Amino acid sequence: MTLWTGSGLFNIEIGQVVMIVIGLLLLYLAIRKKFEPLLLVPIGFGGILANIPEAGLALSAAENALHFAKPEVLAALASTLDVGYQAGQAVTPEVKEAFKLAFKDAGYSTVSAANAIASDHGYGNGMLYNFYTIVIGSTVGPLLIFMGVGAMTDFGPLLANPKTLLLGAAAQFGIFGTVLGAALLDWLGILDFTILEAAAIGIIGGADGPTSIYVSSVLAPHLIGAIAVSAYAYMALVPMIQPPIMKALTTQKERAIKMSQLRPVTKKEKIVFPIVVLVAVALFLPDAAPLLGMFCFGNLMRECGVVERLSDTAQNALINIVTIFLGLSVGSKLMADKFLDGQTLGILGLGIVAFGVGTACGVLMAKLMNAFVKEPINPLIGSAGVSAVPMAARVSNKVGLEANPHNFLLMHAMGPNVAGVIGSAVAAGVMIKLLG
């Protein structure tokens, strides 16, 4: 009976079971362990939806048509996808494979043609596939999140002490170190990566959600699920990952360094700063324009004080709406065939390396700077350079308090913290410029 043969239980594959369990695990981490819930709840839920057998919520019209593989539909698709198949020919698993492979490698025009044909035969895009295409495929989703983040960011501490920008630069070693790590795994023959994949994985070291999603959507869309999940997971784990590294690289005396109160920053400086950043981007790295442009736009709306209502919307209604769809869209890439392979393990492994290297380089950079500047910097604020706003800054503060109960580093750590956001956006721009 159709209902039974069409039921999930009848059709479910082991891979889907595993992925649904992984989705439930993400929900558990998000809800119970508070792992970046704003993203991991939608991602986890989207992952479950994407793996409901027969529903095809994450598939395009053509993929759904190929899944059900009616001979007449295949015949209609054969010429477009350039697969040797005559009407009436038996639909063997090999034939279905051939079609799916052809579709996977097809270019833009072929894909739209195939989807149009599938639509003619009554198949439609899955809900999550539409979300993905509109929100991530167009790259607009991560950019709007970035705009909202800009509208929530206060550059005051950075403006009070601009040299902390260098800490945000040093921490980006996490990104490129991870690329090297991926290349190493490839060299040792443990895993296979292309340079595009390696770069996309490296961006996890940016410790910045929207940047990771943006870069991987440009360089390696098939890895976006694994990359986003590990980026957000490790951002949540920052309080566990960073302290040991910070302590290992600093002496008790260094950690106890007190930093002088930050100077007050005028409203005017805060208004002009995003424009300065924008101009610098325009002059030196056009490829970072979408990311940093929207970031600066959000920040300008926040600081200029004459568009309160737009700033409020960018920080609330708009970013929330986009977050819901972005999360579900990322979840739609948590599909068995793409997620359950060695690369994902490699990505998870490399991700933690990325955070570690970034943290270490931030701390070391701070120590290096102390060799040059007159009034010393507490190296603990260097680790905040990985961004992971505001978690990393809180970690610096906490570790600082352990070393000296009267030493409040939070404000000082916010500087490198937001600098890290700019730093990884710049790194993203360079990667897209050189590889995209």
Place this chain on the structure above:
Amino acid sequence: MTLWTGSGLFNIEIGQVVMIVIGLLLLYLAIRKKFEPLLLVPIGFGGILANIPEAGLALSAAENALHFAKPEVLAALASTLDVGYQAGQAVTPEVKEAFKLAFKDAGYSTVSAANAIASDHGYGNGMLYNFYTIVIGSTVGPLLIFMGVGAMTDFGPLLANPKTLLLGAAAQFGIFGTVLGAALLDWLGILDFTILEAAAIGIIGGADGPTSIYVSSVLAPHLIGAIAVSAYAYMALVPMIQPPIMKALTTQKERAIKMSQLRPVTKKEKIVFPIVVLVAVALFLPDAAPLLGMFCFGNLMRECGVVERLSDTAQNALINIVTIFLGLSVGSKLMADKFLDGQTLGILGLGIVAFGVGTACGVLMAKLMNAFVKEPINPLIGSAGVSAVPMAARVSNKVGLEANPHNFLLMHAMGPNVAGVIGSAVAAGVMIKLLG
């Protein structure tokens, strides 16, 4: 002079006048009589806009081109729509008819090709046509509403007394009974329906707006206007429709049954429940995945407590935005040629039958259950199984108070009430599975 020959007064057809009056009537019912105003205000207004002569707000680019029927444009469209027309040939009403018919029966690819040609000749899609395509054509609108509804739904009362789910099941007889009714009208030769149309009409018995719109957009888009209007209208009439039936089927003694206070439900149960429903859907009815998936997602966001801001947005900004566009889109289907025929009267007639049958079956199911369970159920809460949240539950409470002034059934009725939502979503999934 162009302005006069192009004016509405000069071109208006009787059908449009009638439809505009109907639109005004809907506005009157919504504003003065408080008939589900959140939907009926946009639907009524959209209906008026759709019937403004010459404006073509609800027409696609191609339909607008065919309306003005310039010979050169028709010539350009002839081959695509496969109509025998040579350039220069006189544009008789028959010719226009032939083109319109050809476009109505055209498949996806042909429609987009025709619209592209019309765009080349400077015609564009009407505003409402675009809204409809994006919000309903993609089925995303009803799904987002359903997500918001999930974020507004408290499953506490249901979890405190899960067997009330059965009342929500019984009430779905309203849906399938109505399908039977439609088939009967067809058999008696009173009206003509296909099984798809009959099923779409039946869903009115689900007493759930987004579900009705979703199902009819999949099974019978041309009826969506009439179906949505009668669904919302009867939901508003529930306080008039249900009480007589409830009283007719119950004795004073039954109506006076007091039900014991519901047990408190823990937060954890509320968090896990939507996931349980989702897994059940994944295992047994993938075709209900879009509707129930989004519903459970909304409810999880509400209950998990770690994504307050997303839940707020889903319940407010997002659902309001979608409601505005969904209403206007439904209104765009209130066009004379589609709305003013016997079927609409049939739909309105069958709709009230649907509500009646659903109410009756809910009550009878409650009486049946009393034959088995130890502590008795007040049969009045059975009628709440039709959903129409929260109206139907309030009706149960009101009728109960009439029978026994100290008998507060509201909380007990909320169980079957929300169960009815799940029930009709499941019924929708079955219909789409078997017919879609």
Place this chain on the structure above:
Amino acid sequence: MTLWTGSGLFNIEIGQVVMIVIGLLLLYLAIRKKFEPLLLVPIGFGGILANIPEAGLALSAAENALHFAKPEVLAALASTLDVGYQAGQAVTPEVKEAFKLAFKDAGYSTVSAANAIASDHGYGNGMLYNFYTIVIGSTVGPLLIFMGVGAMTDFGPLLANPKTLLLGAAAQFGIFGTVLGAALLDWLGILDFTILEAAAIGIIGGADGPTSIYVSSVLAPHLIGAIAVSAYAYMALVPMIQPPIMKALTTQKERAIKMSQLRPVTKKEKIVFPIVVLVAVALFLPDAAPLLGMFCFGNLMRECGVVERLSDTAQNALINIVTIFLGLSVGSKLMADKFLDGQTLGILGLGIVAFGVGTACGVLMAKLMNAFVKEPINPLIGSAGVSAVPMAARVSNKVGLEANPHNFLLMHAMGPNVAGVIGSAVAAGVMIKLLG
């Protein structure tokens, strides 16, 4: 090295420098001088983004492909754009020009075909180009703003004194007078305009942002940047532009005329009024249906009192979101090649004429009406007929107080003020009807 040759500094053109400076100027006016900041901040910022060299944020996929002009890509585009170019042929500046010209003049189908080919070669639409297509290209953006404006508009003062509608009519001479002015400039051979361009420029006289953007997007999209900028700039300058004209045309005695307290208006009248306007539009000017339809819809949601949550969303979350994208989209048209020519100067010059003529005609109309009505109208409220809500009404009030410290005209001026919005929407409809 790629990074340097791909940097902005290496590629920037003088035109882009100028446009970026203009963008900064707009930001200065918006933030420091409070010139309509809600629109000019996004417009100015969008203008800067659009002129970042190499980023191509405001270009379509095909335009980006043509900018980088790889031989194989040009070869692929040649046939579609109907340009004589063989693979391997040298890519001279002339060749690039030929391609760009061909694309600029291409129709809808050709453009989409070219973009598809560019996408096949890995080029994508710029972010701002996508925003423009979705928000303005579809005309939905200005319409949603208009809906929100309707939801913020109180027709009470107009209903209390309906004959002030005539003042709103007279002020529209500003629109058509400007069209005449543009024609004059063309006749004198100072500038070249088509009638479409002249009409689009004239709409600046409507002193209404969304109407200006809507009309120019329909009649002359290439001028939308200059037209929107001058419309908003002059709306901000109303307090400087109007008073001298008002004083020149009125005697001290006229300015001192006291007007009797407005009668209270009932809720019912406010609810019915938008419906009356809608019906009038349907009967007499279908082409104004999108603009006035959405305006009335917003106002009905505001006044009907049963859809508070929709009205709130239309006035806040929704209009804010649309404003952000609309502003950036308008900014995307501030590109050197389109903005830096004589026409823009002409538009700026004609714009101020438009405001002046509108103001004058409004005042004169009020004086004319005084010859017929029993209780005299203070001619100062006539100037409010240009709309520019609520600035113009405040100006009337201020000038009135100068003439007579006990003469509060604000409420009386709100009537013609909102009448001016209806008036320019009607004028827009006429123009689109006759020229569109």
Place this chain on the structure above:
Amino acid sequence: MNELMSQAIDLMVAGMGFVFAFLIILVFATLLMSKLVLRFGPAEPEPATPARNSRAKPSAPSPVDPDTAEAIKKAIAQYRSRHKK
């Protein structure tokens, strides 16, 4: 006089003519409407609310009207002052 000029003049005549025609009709329609409404409807007069019809008002997405907000602020300020001592 060139062609554009005459087109512009035609447009002005047609346009202003229509604008006036439309708004005059609207004046009478409105007067009629008001008469009817006031005749057959319980008169519950309610003053026109100017405060709300600024389109540029930077109202944050909160339903609280300005002067309530004002009052809240004062209330808080006062509370704080009381709170300090």
Place this chain on the structure above:
Amino acid sequence: MNELMSQAIDLMVAGMGFVFAFLIILVFATLLMSKLVLRFGPAEPEPATPARNSRAKPSAPSPVDPDTAEAIKKAIAQYRSRHKK
């Protein structure tokens, strides 16, 4: 009896059968779930909140729950009265 009629009957049988099957499964799944949760999980009972599950509630986009809002209003009213005298 025509074909549509029989289709409708088949649909009814299949549909109601499935709806009941599904919801009965859900009843047991829910009972089981509750038992498990209450077994292994600190019981922090919390009453079902009816007030919030009206889907038509015209709640403005503000997180303030009704009675807090209520209290605010009162507080303001009171503040004003105190403010006048």
Place this chain on the structure above:
Amino acid sequence: MNELMSQAIDLMVAGMGFVFAFLIILVFATLLMSKLVLRFGPAEPEPATPARNSRAKPSAPSPVDPDTAEAIKKAIAQYRSRHKK
């Protein structure tokens, strides 16, 4: 050493080099900007507000900043207590 390896090294050199170059430029640009602003602009100092720049803060869509909200709550609590007796 395979090709990917060398590509990765090149990417690292170019990338880190550029990131440092860009941010060093930004340091000087910022210092210059601050100097200019503070020179030609009435200095109206205003402390950096840390509280607001958490990106994950579950701020409901309300413009009220945390401590104001705090104050409101206190005010209400206080009002209620006063209200009871």
